[in-house]
Amino acid sequence: MSDAMMPSQLKNAIADEKYKFSKYSLDKVRNRQEARVIDTMEQLLSGGGEFCGCRLCVEDVYAISLNAVPAHYVQAGSMILRQQPPSQQDLARVVQDAIDKVKVRPNHPEQ
Numbered sequence: 524m525s526d527a528m529m530p531s532q533l534k535n536a537i538a539d540e541k542y543k544f545s546k547y548s549l550d551k552v553r554n555r556q557e558a559r560v561i562d563t564m565e566q567l568l569s570g571g572g573e574f575c576g577c578r579l580c581v582e583d584v585y586a587i588s589l590n591a592v593p594a595h596y597v598q599a600g601s602m603i604l605r606q607q608p609p610s611q612q613d614l615a616r617v618v619q620d621a622i623d624k625v626k627v628r629p630n631h632p633e634q
Contacts, residue, residue, distance in 0.1 A: 551599040556608070560588045563611075563618045574622060579631045587621035588614075 542550035564584060568574055592609050609617070 555595040
């Protein structure tokens with residue numbers, strides 16, 4: 524059965540197993556930069572413009588951006604340790620660089 528045909532509950536169960544260690548689910552541990560990158564992408568790409576916007580291009584911008592900033596993993600309900608995250612200006616610069624890279628070399632066939 525392909526992913527597209529798989530019921531969402533079954534997809535979630537498979538994903539949950541992927542992030543399981545012993546009897547514990549680790550799927551709630553997240554990189555705090557993920558949401559910040561998504562918000563910044565929304566701000567920078569909301570105007571449309573020349574960016575393709577297909578799934579592969581969006582995922583590439585997301586991955587390139589996350590690889591360029593230090594990860595800051597936390598678990599739900601944990602104390603946030605005082606670690607200075609990248610400023611919003613630095614994050615915007617990182618995401619814009621990723622957008623520019625993907626525009627020049629998209630990871631999909633010509634459309």
